[in-house]
Amino acid sequence: MRIDVLTLFPEVCEPFFSASILGRARQAGHVSIACHNIRDYSKDPHQKVDDRPYGGGPGMVMTCPPIFDAVEAVEKLDRRDATRILLTPQGERLDQRLAKELSRRDRLLLIAGHYEGFDERIRLGLSPLELSIGDYVLSGGEAAALVLVDAVVRLLPGVLGDAESTTEESFSLSESGSPIRESDVETAGGACCLEYPQYTRPREFRGLEVPAVLINGDHGKIEAWRRAQAMERTKKRRPDLLSE
Numbered sequence: 001m002r003i004d005v006l007t008l009f010p011e012v013c014e015p016f017f018s019a020s021i022l023g024r025a026r027q028a029g030h031v032s033i034a035c036h037n038i039r040d041y042s043k044d045p046h047q048k049v050d051d052r053p054y055g056g057g058p059g060m061v062m063t064c065p066p067i068f069d070a071v072e073a074v075e076k077l078d079r080r081d082a083t084r085i086l087l088t089p090q091g092e093r094l095d096q097r098l099a100k101e102l103s104r105r106d107r108l109l110l111i112a113g114h115y116e117g118f119d120e121r122i123r124l125g126l127s128p129l130e131l132s133i134g135d136y137v138l139s140g141g142e143a144a145a146l147v148l149v150d151a152v153v154r155l156l157p158g159v160l161g162d163a164e165s166t167t168e169e170s171f172s173l174s175e176s177g178s179p180i181r182e183s184d185v186e187t188a189g190g191a192c193c194l195e196y197p198q199y200t201r202p203r204e205f206r207g208l209e210v211p212a213v214l215i216n217g218d219h220g221k222i223e224a225w226r227r228a229q230a231m232e233r234t235k236k237r238r239p240d241l242l243s244e
């Protein structure tokens with residue numbers, strides 16, 4: 001997969017893409033990621049990329065020319081068709097099912113904006129998918145682009161090692177980074193359930209003991225306990241995942 005990110009702050013994005021699992025995925029050739037500064041495509045003498053809104057009102061609006069020029073130039077860098085994605089709080093909400101779907105594409109082109117918003121003709125002319133990472137407003141699309149890239153790249157075949165993607169973990173929405181099995185995603189319409197509680201050494205910490213079932217070595221009982229815990233936790237915290 002190839003991912004291009006158009007941004008005003010490539011220096012913010014690049015270190016994130018070079019660290020940890022994403023960095024390893026790039027080095028191993030599972031994904032190539034390139035950040036491009038939208039300002040480099042501005043023809044303004046001061047490299048401006050925003051302007052005041054027609055009709056008045058507060059804030060500045062990202063202008064069409066540098067974004068269209070950047071999209072067209074960057075798309076030419078590779079023959080594969082790019083899925084264009086505009087990060088905006090007005091977009092469809094990113095979830096695990098969508099991340100999985102995007103992980104099947106050959107190429108993604110992300111556009112991260114700043115200021116009060118985009119000139120509407122960016123939407124009309126480039127017809128991007130519009131994605132939001134949640135119902136809150138960030139000061140720019142970069143953090144959302146990082147979230148999206150992380151969620152997608154870890155689903156690419158070969159990116160997570162065995163230790164990170166064991167089947168025992170994979171039925172849950174895991175904190176530890178395990179994927180949700182596709183079958184679970186399909187049966188549960190997005191995600192099955194939250195992850196069961198995890199423990200590691202020491203066996204007792206400040207009076208809190210590791211549950212005995214995890215220590216007795218009976219794998220059948222451990223599995224049953226984990227499933228029950230995962231279900232209980234999901235019912236309590238995210239009943240919406242079950243009703244879906």
Ligand code: ADE
Nearest residue numbers: 087088089132133138144
């Ligand atoms: N840009 C600003 N807020 C955003 C959000 N919640 N999701 C995606 N892009 C954004």
